[in-house]
Each structure stands twice: as structure tokens, then as C-alpha cells.
Amino acid sequence: MFTSPLLTAVSEDRTPHDRDEGLREVITRARVVLWDFDGPICRLFAGHSADRVANRLVQWLDTRRRLGLLTDEERETPDPYAVLLAVGRRHPSLDLVLELEERLTREELRAVASAMPTAYADSLIRTWTAVGARLAIATDNSPRVVGEYLESRGLMSCFFPHVYGRTQDLHLFKPNPYGLNRALNAMGAAPSKALVIGSTPADCQAALQAGIPFLGYARNARKAKELRSVGAGLVVESLEQVLRIVRSSA
Template structure:
């Protein structure tokens, strides 16, 4: 099933029509960042680095065994916010993400969808918990940087402001002069959904498999795509044939 809605079968075209500004999460909707560079190994290396500094008791067993390097980073920040330890750990994660960007897998249909949305006049931004340096590297490698720049809002030293906090979404909206109701957030995790809710931005879920789709639906996402293809087709259909006119950003 290409997409599902809880109640309203017209919700997807409605979301597209309203989207003057589209806020994209990065890892998931645009690419699989760690497809060729194990996130599990990266998380393990971060744990080993922390413990190598004599801080074995800093992490809980659950955090130590996490497959997500961001879990490790945020756990350390909760106990030592703003410290040199956190700054160095964040930089180590950024370097791993930069290496991963070279072997990231593009999400199917993401590239043409990004170019089509740009062509019809909507403005695009990245709102991610990954490093903005990583996002720029990946987008440049795909010839997509101009579709987003300068609106790339990623991880900063203030880790408490990562999603589900809406900070990066609010930064994007403010910089682009956009009202929340005229934007659309595309994300693949519950923190993406919660950040969009807190920012007042309509949310479109993307999930690369049914298990992830169920997680988003159970969290309250009303529209979840398991492929970006129907979104691309709907966008092209609503844009109309070349030269048909229409207001930019109201596709």
C-alpha cells in the first residue's frame, strides 16, 4: 500500500497544496546515511571512547548497548551538558557521519521529488539531528545543495534542542518567513512527528518498511508513506503540464 490515512483520503493532496515551505528530515526521507557505514559500530566506538576516559559508569546498560550513536551522545550531554567532553564526542560523531555520507544510499524517488518541488516554486529546508556539515556534503554529491541552501538546520552544540524539540523547525520557519500552517514536515521518526506538532507544522511520515510505518501511525501520524513515488506523482499531477501557470508554492 503506497500510503495510508487514518480518516481522510484527500489528506495527501491537501498537504501538498498547502506546502509553500517543505521541511525535510535528512537521514531517512533523503537517504540512509549509515547504509554502508554501520551505525551500530559507530555507537559502540563512542561508548568505548567514553569508557576509555575512565567514565564507565556514566552510561546505563541500555544506553551502552544502544545501536544509535545519537542516544549515546545525548546521554552524555544530559550528565555533562555543555562540557568539553560532549563537544569532543559530538565532533567524533560528526566525523563518523561525514565518512558515512560517502556511502549513503539515496532514498528512492527522493532526488526527483526534491527537484520537482523546487521547480514548482516551493522552498525547501533541512531540519535534522545530524550535523549540517554532513548534510551539505551529501547534498553536494547529489547536485541538490542549491535546492536547500542556505536553509540547512542541523545539530548544534546545544544538544538539548535536538528533535523532538522544535528548535530547528522554528529556525527554518523564521529564516524563511513562513507560517507553520503553510509548511510541511517530512520525517521518519516519532521525534520528527513530535517536533512538527510542537511547531504547529503539518506532518507527512515516511517509512521504508511497514514496521516503521506502524510505529509512526501508532504515534499519531495521520499520513504515512512507505514509498515517495505516490507523492512525486501527485506533485507532478497537481503542478500541471509545463506552461500551465499557477501560483508558486501552491502546487
């Protein structure tokens, strides 16, 4: 697996001052910023429980007499994306997978109305755009969902037309770097001039494989530990620090 030297240079073994300098370096050198959606931009399922969505997908599969597609553990997962991926791995019928994916998209669309914006994300997006950075979203969420959320927050102009959501090929979910590479190619950007902002181990692994510096956003210590366990050298628990650096570098 590719490991960015910029990431290894700012590991947890460095002093807080060195880590701050490493954070400033990756932020100020980035000309293109590739965001994940659910996490660093908002909590999509803040008011529309992901656990409940996963259960609805399982119940729908039951009505289709597809009980054997999921293990007992998968039937109890609180992650609706895990349900979709499990079915995609085991079932040869594309029609079933497409219908399940569409049901998930409808649930995501319902979640937009109660999604919780990540603190400082809106201001950071607008400020980074104002100082000349180009922004894109590369996510495993539906691009329809991302578009509806961005429109509701008045942020679409900061990203348009560079919103890259999941495709019908479930093998391209992160940690596959397909979405990140797709965004870079469309924007004509080199990996060394870009920065990925994500909140999951899969986001980090995809960035490492694409050779793009990674900045982890973790809303609590547990999630920060998960990111560091897969090689994230830079992790922040608030985007306020990032916003301050962007403003001071303008």
C-alpha cells in the same frame, strides 16, 4: 500538545480515497517543505553501520575513564545519537560533550560516501523546487554532513541556505521543535503553509508542537506503525506517490 486539525482529519479510520485526498491537500497547499535528512532523503548509515559507530563512541568514553556515564542498556544501544544524548544529560563538562559530538560528526562524514539515497527523493526535491516550493532541512545530523551529501548529489542549490543541523545544545534535539521553528522564521513562512517530511516519532512530535502538518516517510510497516502511534495521520512507504502529486499539480 498541539494537534493539527489537518492531521486528525486524515486518520487511519478514513477510507483510502479520503486518505489520498488528505495527502494531496497537504502537498498542494505547502509552500515551504521542511525535510528531515536521515530517512526521507537518504539512509546515512546504509554502508557505515550505526551500530559500529555507537560502539566506537562507547569505547572512546571507556578510554577516557567515563564508564559511569552510561547504563548497561545505553552501552549496548545501536544508536550513536542515544550515546551522545545520554552523555550530554549526565556530564557537566561541555568539553567532553563537544569532543564526543565531533567524533560522531567524523563518523557521519565517513558514512556519506556509502549513504543510500531514498528512492524518488532526488527527483521529488528537484521537482518541488522547479514548481516553486521552497525547501529546507531541519535535522539532528551535523550540518556539515548534510552539506557534503547534498553537494555529492547536486542538490545543494535546492536547499541553500536553509540547512539547519544540530547545535551544541543537545536539549534542542527533536522532539524539540527548535530546528523547525528556526527554519520557518528564517524563511518567513507560516506553519499552515509548510509541511514537514520526517521518518521518526520525534520528527512527528516536533511538527505537532510547531503546529506544522506532518507527512511521515516509513520504509517498512514497522516504522509506519511507530509513526502512527504518536499521531501521524499521513504516512507513505514510498515517495513516488508524493512525486506523482507534485507533478500533477504543477
